[in-house]
Amino acid sequence: MQSEQQLVQEYRKTGNLQLLGRLYEPYMPLVYGLCFKYYKDEAKSEDAVMQIFESLITKLRIHEVSNFKSWLYSLARNHCLMDLRIGNRISVVDIDxxxxxxxxxxxxxxxxxxxxxxxxxxxxxxxxxxxxxxxxxxxxxxxxxxxxxxxxxxxxxxxxxxxxxxxxxxxxxxxxxxxxxx
The missing domain is CATH 1.10.10.10 (Winged helix-like DNA-binding domain superfamily/Winged helix DNA-binding domain)
Structure with missing residues (x-):
């Protein structure tokens, strides 16, 4: 069984989606839970889990990742926040x-x-x-x-x-x- 870090490095080299799937699969329930916390909607959360996987395809090859779990958490959180912000058309905050x-x-x-x-x-x-x-x-x-x-x-x-x-x-x-x- 390969370590997470080895899977990340191998995926970065090869772009093999099966490797990425093996890396992401154990975290899918956690990502779903995080998304559900923000969306409070099962279908939207399920869609977000897949959208986050799709964004991983390119982002993981660009970014140097030393701790996949915490990086994935930040990526998922930012995905949800940006999606909600766009959905609510919130583009400005008070800048006192x-x-x-x-x-x-x-x-x-x-x-x-x-x-x-x-x-x-x-x-x-x-x-x-x-x-x-x-x-x-x-x-x-x-x-x-x-x-x-x-x-x-x-x-x-x-x-x-x-x-x-x-x-x-x-x-x-x-x-x-x-x-x-x-």
Whole structure:
């Protein structure tokens, strides 16, 4: 019996879907349970289990994975959150100054208010005007709801640089939106 790490490495080399199936199969009930926790719908959760497997086909060959179980958990959680966010058309969170400064920011802040479409268009326009580092960090942190550590891992930036890019990007975004609203 091959270890998980050996299966991951072998799959990365060969792309053999049978290897990926052997790797994923023991975790299917756990992934289903996680999805069910978010969706509270059996059919949607079953579909998500298959969609996550399909995303594994490419993502596992791209990403270096040392702990498959925890990586899979993050992948599944992010899949569910992104799917729910798209389904609810939640694309913006409140970006008050004190929330960005706090390491305790939990991303679940939702005032329940809908943001008018023109504000969303304005925000997207201003996001495009940020420098590349700020834009990337702000998008990952606020729109994809990654934590500081995840943003640092994805971008390769130092954790303090990530916090700085997010803070400066948020401030520049606010200034740009205020100017354009006039």
């Amino acid at each position: 100054e004190h929330l960005v400064e706090s390491d305790l920011f939990l991303h679940q802040h939702d005032s329940g208010e809908r943001i008018p479409e023109e504000r969303l268009v304005l925000m997207e326009s201003c996001l495009g005007e940020l420098n590349a580092e700020q834009q990337t960090c702000v998008r990952l942190f606020y729109l994809e709801q990654k934590c500081y550590r995840e943003v640092a891992e994805i971008t390769g930036y130092d954790l303090n640089k990530v916090k700085s890019h997010i803070q400066n990007g948020k401030r520049n975004l606010k200034i740009c939106m205020e100017k354009k609203q006039g």
